Every structure is written in C-alpha cells, then in structure tokens.
Amino acid sequence: MANTFMMNVPVNFDLRYLGQRLREIYQMKGYVVTMAGGPTNLRIQFEKDCGGINMLLGLGKGITANCFIQNGSLVVNYSDGDWTGKIVGLLVGWFLCMVPFITAIIGCVQQSGLPGEINRDIMQIMNGL
Numbered sequence: 001m002a003n004t005f006m007m008n009v010p011v012n013f014d015l016r017y018l019g020q021r022l023r024e025i026y027q028m029k030g031y032v033v034t035m036a037g038g039p040t041n042l043r044i045q046f047e048k049d050c051g052g053i054n055m056l057l058g059l060g061k062g063i064t065a066n067c068f069i070q071n072g073s074l075v076v077n078y079s080d081g082d083w084t085g086k087i088v089g090l091l092v093g094w095f096l097c098m099v100p101f102i103t104a105i106i107g108c109v110q111q112s113g114l115p116g117e118i119n120r121d122i123m124q125i126m127n128g129l
Helices: 015-028 053-057 084-095 098-127
Strands: 003-008 032-037 041-048 061-070 073-079
Touching (some): 053 098, 061 098, 084 098
C-alpha cells in the first residue's frame, strides 16, 4: 500500500532534523528506526515486533518513509509495509485456528494506520519549529 504525504516547509528546512526527531519519537515507542540519505532526501525505516512469533500472529508493524524536498514542499512516500506477517496470520488462522486470524486482523488495522500516525508526528514536529 503506497501512501503520500505533502506539507509546505520553510526555505531553510533541515530534513535531517526531521529524521532525527522521528527516530527519537519512534524509538521511545519501541520501534527499530534506521535512516539513510543526505540533506535533500532521506529514507527512514520503522519496524516494531517484526519476525518470530509476531510473523505468525501478524502483529508486527513496519514501513519505509522516503522523504524529500520538492518545490518548497516536504514529500513523504510510504512503501514496503510489513504485510507479509498479516497474510501468514490470516492463512494460518483460517486453516488451523482462529487466534492468528483475529490477531492478524488487529495487525492489519494497526499497520494501515501507521502512515497516518507518522504524518501526525511530522505535523507536530513542524508546528514546533
């Protein structure tokens, strides 16, 4: 599921500052956050509870945010969502027992809301500038 967020930014906007603030916020929430890029583009990967038993239950959350500045606007494209665990949980739950099916549905709802959660945090960071 691809999702895009755009927001006007000041001329001297520091994309690395945004990335550092997002990393701090999401590490406090228990995410593993990795960043790569430079002053004009940034790739931030958010992962929480991916792998292991959470793969079977579909409870992991993960997404990649590709951030860049274009014509005075911050553009954030979301990609690589962690949907594999949800699919596995739904299939296992459907054929074997309902527990993974239910947890995978919960995981789907949480995963689909992750871009909106990150967008809200970006807006809060921008309002604090």
